[in-house]
Amino acid sequence: MEKKEFKSDVDFTVRIGGEGGDGVISCGELFAKAAARTEFHVFTYITYPAEMRGGFSMIQIRVRDWTIYSMGSEVDYLVVFNQEAYDNTISDLKKGGMIIYDPDAVEVDESLDAVFFPVQLTKLANEATGYDLGKNVVALGMLGSLFNISKSVLQKLIKDRYGSKGTSVIEKNMSALEKGYVEGEKQSIEKKFHLKTENEKPTYMMLSGNEAVALGAIAAGCRFVAGYPITPATPIFETLTKLMPKVGGRAIQMEDEIASISALIGASFAGEKVITPTSGPGLQLMGEQLNLASMLELPMVIVDVQRGGPSTGLPTKTEQSDLKFAIYGTAGESPRCILAPTSVEDCFYQTIRAFNIAEKYQMPVILLTDQSIGYRKATVKIPDFSHIVEIFKDNVLRSSLIPSAERMEIVTRVIPEKEELEGYKRFKFTETGVSPVSVPGMEGGQYVATGLAHNEVGKADYSPKNHLEMTRKRFKKLKYLSKAFDQNPPEFYGSVDSEIGIIGWGSTEGAIREARYLAEEKGIMVRHLHPKEISPLPEKQIRHFLVGLKQIIVVEENYTGQFAHFIKAKFGVHPIELHKCEGSPISSREIMAVIEKVARITDEEHITEL
Amino acid sequence: MKNTSQNYKSAIKPVWCPGCGNYAILKSLQKALSELEIEPENIVTVSGIGCSGRFSHYMNTYSLHGTHGRAVPTALGAKAARPDLTVLCVGGDGDGLGIGGGHIPHAARKNVDLTYILIDNRIYGLTKGQSSPTTPIDKRTKTSPYGVYEEPLNAIAMLLAYDTSFIARISSLQMKEMVEILKEAINHKGFSVINVMSPCVTFPVLGYDTVRDLIKPIPENHDPSDKLKAMQLAYDDTKLYTGIFYKVQKPTLEDNLNKQIEDAVSVEDNQKVTVEELLEKYV
Numbered sequence: 001m002e003k004k005e006f007k008s009d010v011d012f013t014v015r016i017g018g019e020g021g022d023g024v025i026s027c028g029e030l031f032a033k034a035a036a037r038t039e040f041h042v043f044t045y046i047t048y049p050a051e052m053r054g055g056f057s058m059i060q061i062r063v064r065d066w067t068i069y070s071m072g073s074e075v076d077y078l079v080v081f082n083q084e085a086y087d088n089t090i091s092d093l094k095k096g097g098m099i100i101y102d103p104d105a106v107e108v109d110e111s112l113d114a115v116f117f118p119v120q121l122t123k124l125a126n127e128a129t130g131y132d133l134g135k136n137v138v139a140l141g142m143l144g145s146l147f148n149i150s151k152s153v154l155q156k157l158i159k160d161r162y163g164s165k166g167t168s169v170i171e172k173n174m175s176a177l178e179k180g181y182v183e184g185e186k187q188s189i190e191k192k193f194h195l196k197t198e199n200e201k202p203t204y205m206m207l208s209g210n211e212a213v214a215l216g217a218i219a220a221g222c223r224f225v226a227g228y229p230i231t232p233a234t235p236i237f238e239t240l241t242k243l244m245p246k247v248g249g250r251a252i253q254m255e256d257e258i259a260s261i262s263a264l265i266g267a268s269f270a271g272e273k274v275i276t277p278t279s280g281p282g283l284q285l286m287g288e289q290l291n292l293a294s295m296l297e298l299p300m301v302i303v304d305v306q307r308g309g310p311s312t313g314l315p316t317k318t319e320q321s322d323l324k325f326a327i328y329g330t331a332g333e334s335p336r337c338i339l340a341p342t343s344v345e346d347c348f349y350q351t352i353r354a355f356n357i358a359e360k361y362q363m364p365v366i367l368l369t370d371q372s373i374g375y376r377k378a379t380v381k382i383p384d385f386s387h388i389v390e391i392f393k394d395n396v397l398r399s400s401l402i403p404s405a406e407r408m409e410i411v412t413r414v415i416p417e418k419e420e421l422e423g424y425k426r427f428k429f430t431e432t433g434v435s436p437v438s439v440p441g442m443e444g445g446q447y448v449a450t451g452l453a454h455n456e457v458g459k460a461d462y463s464p465k466n467h468l469e470m471t472r473k474r475f476k477k478l479k480y481l482s483k484a485f486d487q488n489p490p491e492f493y494g495s496v497d498s499e500i501g502i503i504g505w506g507s508t509e510g511a512i513r514e515a516r517y518l519a520e521e522k523g524i525m526v527r528h529l530h531p532k533e534i535s536p537l538p539e540k541q542i543r544h545f546l547v548g549l550k551q552i553i554v555v556e557e558n559y560t561g562q563f564a565h566f567i568k569a570k571f572g573v574h575p576i577e578l579h580k581c582e583g584s585p586i587s588s589r590e591i592m593a594v595i596e597k598v599a600r601i602t603d604e605e606h607i608t609e610l
Numbered sequence: 611m612k613n614t615s616q617n618y619k620s621a622i623k624p625v626w627c628p629g630c631g632n633y634a635i636l637k638s639l640q641k642a643l644s645e646l647e648i649e650p651e652n653i654v655t656v657s658g659i660g661c662s663g664r665f666s667h668y669m670n671t672y673s674l675h676g677t678h679g680r681a682v683p684t685a686l687g688a689k690a691a692r693p694d695l696t697v698l699c700v701g702g703d704g705d706g707l708g709i710g711g712g713h714i715p716h717a718a719r720k721n722v723d724l725t726y727i728l729i730d731n732r733i734y735g736l737t738k739g740q741s742s743p744t745t746p747i748d749k750r751t752k753t754s755p756y757g758v759y760e761e762p763l764n765a766i767a768m769l770l771a772y773d774t775s776f777i778a779r780i781s782s783l784q785m786k787e788m789v790e791i792l793k794e795a796i797n798h799k800g801f802s803v804i805n806v807m808s809p810c811v812t813f814p815v816l817g818y819d820t821v822r823d824l825i826k827p828i829p830e831n832h833d834p835s836d837k838l839k840a841m842q843l844a845y846d847d848t849k850l851y852t853g854i855f856y857k858v859q860k861p862t863l864e865d866n867l868n869k870q871i872e873d874a875v876s877v878e879d880n881q882k883v884t885v886e887e888l889l890e891k892y893v
């Protein structure tokens with residue numbers, strides 16, 4: 001199986017680049033959707049310009065006959081609409097790769113080792129539609145022909161996308177598509193890959209990471225979202241505002257992030273499963289209310305789609321730099337859980353898990369994703385709905401199963417039994433720290449939830465003993481959660497015998513995985529751990545992973561090595577830190593380069609014995 | 611069993627200074643609720659931070675004592691999630707016009723169906739006597755040792771400008787009238803705000819005498835849908851008019867959230883979509 005993982009028969013990457021307004025992204029998305037109808041996996045990555053129009057934007061699509069872990073380092077097919085796109089991306093073209101370009105807009109370097117495929121996109125678009133705008137659809141038709149995609153599939157996708165714009169728009173697009181197909185057939189170029197499909201019953205959804213979070217929330221039973229738009233989290237909010245009412249839920253745009261999380265506190269207090277999507281600056285504004293949620297022991301899920309910081313920073317670019325803020329960033333010590341999904345599919349399932357943990361342990365859960373995972377699109381297996389296990393009143397702290405397509409567990413907070421409502425103690429001391437929580441409407445369940453230090457019934461109590469006991473109670477939940485994490489089987493990839501270990505978190509999983517394959521091809525054995533639980537950490541698993549390692553590399557996309565600090569402090573190791581802080585995702589090649597260097601290190605002082 | 615005020619009292623004794631205007635408000639609210647016969651378990655009381663913020667502790671309801679300035683959006687969340695509940699919100703002049711002032715226009719615009727008791731003692735009571743957004747000009751307080759230089763905010767005029775659908779003013783000296791106004795406010799469908807002038811005896815910027823001298827009932831012939839007249843009354847700074855300034859009916863947040871559901875399902879054969887069906891749209 002592993003073999004197939006790094007050598008597959010079908011594995012290629014298409015990149016389409018152009019100006020912001022060229023329709024580059026929709027061209028790529030439709031191509032990706034068509035490809036996702038075959039038996040292959042599809043993965044896309046998008047960068048938008050910060051400006052609304054103009055500026056360079058591109059979409060990259062990778063198609064493979066096996067799970068895809070990253071966007072790939074090199075491009076097999078490059079489609080460029082203008083000179084800027086060409087100049088920006090030509091260095092990523094694989095030797096012998098194909099350049100599809102508009103000769104009226106792009107000057108190419110003919111000495112390159114590449115297959116040149118000139119298509120007069122603008123001219124053809126004008127012939128078909130009367131104006132320039134259809135050139136993305138001409139390009140789509142051309143790709144359709146190049147990869148043998150059934151024309152009917154693309155026609156249907158165009159109808160679905162532009163149907164609301166009226167028949168004349170559809171017709172123009174159809175004729176642009178036709179032009180593209182005809183042009184593609186004219187050129188006698190070898191068709192290497194075939195994306196033809198008759199198969200109509202799909203097993204995959206084609207989702208962005210952001211969409212996966214939104215759908216995961218709904219699948220988890222969340223019916224309340226309050227939020228405030230912020231790039232790159234806005235698509236989660238947009239998707240939820242669109243879908244929530246369709247399932248009978250409520251979606252509200254608030255005046256700011258403080259109001260958003262406040263509304264979550266009110267709604268969660270009233271018994272709902274709640275979510276708010278945001279990015280770093282928004283998370284920061286939420287700080288005080290996040291504390292309150294920990295103090296009132298209210299379940300809620302906050303998604304931080306990280307972007308480049310600090311301040312307004314790089315709103316449309318990726319970074320993993322909110323980690324410490326997410327874990328520690330509020331006044332006082334308030335327990336919360338941090339999860340970091342590692343792929344688009346994982347965004348879906350970790351969101352469900354985030355709700356399960358929030359509900360079960362009655363605390364806020366922060367889901368840390370980032371721009372690169374949020375805007376990347378990939379195939380996600382549709383869960384088997386006959387295997388949804390709904391758990392109410394679950395106070396048993398056995399390991400919470402990680403939701404998967406095969407089996408999903410949906411947890412809802414534990415409520416008091418009738419007899420517990422006699423002299424009800426909302427914040428009752430229990431073995432695990434979790435106490436049954438009443439919901440408005442329950443007779444006898446009235447209590448005061450206060451941000452002041454309080455005793456078991458909720459009354460303000462500043463006594464030293466009570467403060468210590470209550471702090472202990474809240475942190476006990478975190479301890480039990482950590483125990484639950486530790487019950488998951490120790491999960492790392494690669495050989496037990498390897499002396500080099502790589503630890504990463506979040507969206508870098510695919511790149512690290514591929515770097516490991518590259519290393520193994522060269523005979524360097526590497527072990528890879530990618531915890532999805534960031535706080536509390538699955539300590540046992542990490543200790544197990546560290547055993548026998550001579551050198552540890554911690555990979556992350558920030559400047560200061562936030563996760564590495566955490567690992568150093570907790571486990572007393574001295575990892576080699578690989579940071580990337582350029583606003584773009586780290587590639588497998590960049591990681592591979594470091595693995596090779598580390599493998600060559602003989603210098604004893606760099607070697608940490610464990 | 612007939613509901614009495616007693617049913618709405620929690621086991622916690624208020625810690626307010628003896629003579630504080632807040633006692634009268636608490637009593638009036640409990641009386642109003644008992645007369646409206648709303649079950650305590652179906653009430654959510656959210657309060658902010660301040661002396662007035664302690665309100666929720668003393669109510670036998672589902673009570674939430676949150677953070678400074680965020681009571682209104684918190685209460686809004688509870689009402690939006692559970693329209694079946696009666697949601698009350700209480701906070702001070704600092705809480706609602708200072709730190710939390712930015713939330714009020716939005717609650718008014720959304721017209722969330724909750725009753726907000728904005729207790730105005732013209733001072734920061736809990737933190738022991740600093741100036742507030744309603745402290746009168748020239749007044750010396752601990753943070754205005756040479757007197758306040760700015761003019762105070764006019765809460766009623768602001769609420770009118772925000773198109774708040776129910777606006778009233780009353781004082782702690784008028785318990786009987788307060789009970790009636792509270793009942794009307796709670797029955798009102800929409801964002802109802804009652805600005806209660808409440809003396810602080812410890813930092814007496816607003817003393818009982820001042821209130822007694824300034825209050826004057828709104829003329830009986832005032833038409834509460836007449837916004838311009840209401841504005842005139844609000845700007846009369848020789849008097850503190852009490853009674854209902856303004857009252858109109860318009861769709862509430864809950865109405866609109868229900869409408870949003872109707873609109874969203876209208877394109878789906880008027881059927882709610884199952885999660886399974888939703889996911890299949892993404893293939």
Ligand SMILES: Cc1ncc(C[n+]2csc(CCOP(=O)(O)OP(=O)(O)O)c2C)c(N)n1
Nearest residue numbers: 659660661662678702703704705734735736
């Ligand atoms: C974020 C934050 N800033 C400041 C405070 C300190 N603080 C507590 S109450 C208060 C003012 C209260 O005044 P008001 O809202 O008028 O209530 P009152 O005590 O007069 O009833 C302040 C400044 C706080 N608790 N939280």
Ligand code: SF4
Nearest residue numbers: 627630661735810811
């Ligand atoms: S300080 Fe003033 S407002 Fe606060 S309890 Fe005492 S009298 Fe009431």
Ligand SMILES: [Mg+2]
Nearest residue numbers: 702703731733
């Ligand atoms: Mg005050």
